[in-house]
Amino acid sequence: MSQPLFFEVKSEKILSRLDANFYHNPLVDEFIFLCKKNKVNLENFGEYIESAKRYPSFYGIPYLPEGVICFKGEAIDKDGFIIDEELSYIPEKINRDFPDTILEEGDIVFSVRGTIGKIFVVTKEYVGSNISANLIRLKLKKGNPHFLKYFLMSKYGQADIERVSSGSLQYTITTDDIDSIKIPEVKKTEQDRIVNKIFKIEEEKVSFSKKYNSSIENLKNYLKTKINPEKKNVFIIKSQEIKDRIDCYILSYELKKLLDDLSKLKESHDLFNGKDLDIVNRINEKEFKKIATNEFKYIEVKHSSRQPNLISGFMEDVLMALPSRARQIIRENDILLPRPTLSTEKIVIVPKEFDGQLCSTGFIVIRPKDFDDACLTTAILKSPLVQRQLFLMQSGSIQPEISPNDFKKIIIPSPKSKTEREEIIKGFKDELKNVEYYRQNYNKKKQEVEDTFWKEIII
Template identity: 25%
Template sequence: MFITNRGEIEGRLDPIFHHPLYKQLEEKLKQASSQLDYLSNYIISFDTGKNLPQTDEGIPYLRTQNVRMIFPTLEDVSYVADTTNIKKTQNGDLLFVRVGVGVGDCCVISENEANSAFSDNVIRIKLKPGINPYYVATYLSTYIGRNLFFKGLKGSGKPVISRENIDAIVLPILSTETQSKIQADIFAATTQYNGKLSEAATMIHKVDFTIAKLIGFEFPEIVDKKTFVTKISELENRIDPHFYLPGFKDLIDNIRQINHAQLGDVVEFSNETWNQKDGFENEFPYIEISEIDLTSGKIQNISYIPISEAPSRARMVIRTNDIIVSSTRPHRGAIAFINEQQNGFIASTGFAVLRKLLRADISKEYLFYILRTQICLQQMLQRSSGGSYPAITTEELKKIFIPIPSPEVQQQIVVDIKAFIDKAEALKAEAKQDLEKAKQEIEALILS
C-alpha cells in the first residue's frame, strides 16, 4: 500500500503507474552524470509489420517469439513468400514485441536477420546516426530501463506497446565511445551465456543415449535416401511421402524388438474443459506452449489473465500429475509434467492432456521422460502434417509406440534423467546469473 499526492498524478489513475519504485528509479536516473533525452528525438521512422500467410519457402518471417532481448533468434523461424510490397528489416533496425508473450522485449537486427519480413505484432523503429541501437536495447534490458519502460504500458492482462510508449522512453545520452563499449560488453556477456546454455543442452541430449542403453534400444543409422520404396501392405491411411521415410520405419522396427505399447493403450487422454466463466474470481492462470522449457520440460511462466480477456484457446483444465503435450510442432518437445501447485490451471487447446494410466506396468514419471526423447519425438514428427507448423492430431498421437522396460529400469531412468536435468538447470542458472551481473555492471556504467 502507498499514497500518492494529488499534485503528483500525471494524468493516469491506474495505481501501478504511481508505484514508489518508479519514483525511486526516476530519481536515480536524474542523478546520472549524462544528459537525459527522449528516445523520440532519435527516431527516424516507426512502423509495424503485416500478418502474412506462411509458406514452406521464401524469406524469414520474424514473429514475437523471434524477438528476444537484444539479440533476435531464428530458431523455428517461419517463412513467407518474397513479394515487392513486403516490409523488410535492415541492419540496425530495432524491433519490439508489441503485444502477447514477451511484450516489451526488443532486439537489434544484424546482417543475419536483414531482409526478413515481420509480423503485425512487431514494431520496428529506425534510429538516427549517433545513437547505437545495441546501446538502446541493452539499456532497456537493465533493471532501471525495463522497469521505467513498463511503467507506461497500458492493459492489465495483455499490455500493448504503442508509439506513445516508445516516444516516452528517457535514456542517458552517452558518447559514441561509451555506447560502443556497452555493445562490446553485452556481446561478450551474451557469448559466454550462450556457451553455457549450449553446454546444458548437450548434457540433456545425452539423456537419449542413456535411456536407449538402459531399455536395450538402438537408434538406427541415419541414411539420407533421395528415393525409397514402400510396400502396399505397409501403407496406412496416409499418402504423404514424409510419413514413409526409411528413418522412421527403421526407428519403429527397432522399437518393436523390445517390450512396447501404443500411447493410446498406455494412458487416457483428458477431455476436461473450462467454460471460461466459472472457477475463478477475476483472473485465471494460463499455460501457453511457448512457456514450456524445451530442455527441462519445466513451465517457465504462468500468465494470469482477466477472465474477460480469455483467449479462445484457453480451455483445457489440467490436474496434478497430468502430462501435457504440445500438438503443434510436437517434435520440439514442449511436454510438461503438472505439479500440485498447478492443479486446476488452464492450458491451451494446443496441448493434449494425458491423465489416467491404463496399465500397471508403467509409471507416469517414466512416461513423461520417455515422451521427451527422440525415440518418441521422431514418431510425433512422422505422424504430424502441415507445412511450416506441422501438428499432430490426438488420434495420431495415440498411435506412437512407447518402450516399456521393467519397473526397476523405469525407476533407474527417472533417477538418472533427474540428475542430468539438475546439472543442466544449475548450469543455466549460473549462466543467467553471470548475464545479469554483466547487465548490472553496464547499468552502473550508464548511470556513472
C-alpha cells in the first residue's frame, strides 16, 4: 500500500490548477536537481514546436482493410515502435479531408488521451499517413526529433508528462501542457551525436524484439493438425437451427465446419470439452469473510501477457479493499485464460511467487496436474483451433467475452500419442526459455539506451 505524502505549496506559487502531483513529482524534482547540479539549462518543449495539430472531430471514421495508414494509440508501443498488426486504414478522400494531420518525415506523434505519452517519430515509410483524435502531430522548428523522443520516453520525460496531464474521468494533456514540458538544452550537433550513438544500441534492441515476437508466435503452433479454420462471411441459417441465441458467430458456417472437422480427429486425438478440465471456482461469501483482512497480490486481466511465463503487474492490498472481481485463489502452475475476446491469447501459467494469491473473475482458472501438464494444456489452448472457437463462441455487446458456460462447450484436442505429447511439452518449454532470454536482453538494451542518453547529458 502506498504511503501518504505531505508537503506545502506557498500561495504565490499556485498556478491555474491545484493538484498534488503537479507541484511535487519526485522524479521531476530529481531531474531538475540533477540539471542544476550539472549546469544543464532547461527550456520549454514549446520552443521546439512549430505547430501542434489534431482534429477532435476525427471520430466515426470508416476503417478499411487497406488504404491510407491512420495511426491509433494502440499502434504505437511503449518504446516508440510501430505494431504493424494494429495499423488501421482509411480512404484517401477522408485522408484529404484532414490535411493538418497528414504526417511528414521528422514529425513527432504524441498520444494525448487514454494512454498518454506514447511517442513516435515519423520515418520515410509513414509519410502521408494520418492520425486519430487521440494523437497529436507535432511539427518541429528545431532539434533532432529522435533526441526529443529519447528524452520524452525516459523516466524523467514520462514523469513530467504525467505531472502536467490532468483530468478526472479521462486523463488528457493539452497543447499548453505539452509546451510546458521541460527539455534539457543541448546543441543540435550534440543531439545528433547522441542519437547516432544510441541508434547502434537500438539496432541490437530491435533484433531482440523481432526474435522475441517470433518465439511468441511459435508458442501458438505446437499443436499440429491438418485442420485450418475455414472462413465464410455469407451463409444461410434455417429457422429450426436457431435456439437460445441469434448472432453471426455462434450460428456461423465457420464454427459448424470447425466443430465437424475437429470431430474427425478422434482417431489420433482425445477430444474433450472445457467442462472436463479442473476449473477453479470463485470463493464464496463464507470463505471471503475468513480472509477479508488478509493481504494479497491480485492479478487483473490487464496484467496478463503474450508471454505465458510472465505476469506484467499486480495490485496489492487487503482483500476487502480490492475490487469485487478479486474472488479466485490461484496456485502455482494454474492456467489463467482471459475471458475478454481480444485477450484470450494472453494465457498465463502462474509462477511460484503468486501461489495462494488472487486473480480476477475475468479469468477462467484451470488447475493442471503439474507444470508439464500446464505447458501441454496452454499450448493447446493457444492453438488456432481453440482460439477460433473462443472467438466464435463469444457473447456480450459492450465487452464481448467467452462466458464460463460457453467455455465448457469448447472442444479441446489432445494427441493420443505419448511421444507427440512429450514433443509438444518439450518444444513449448524450450520456447518459453527463448522468449524469456530475448525479453531480458531486450530490456537490458532498453536500459542501456536510457543510461547512454543521460550519461551524455548529465555527467
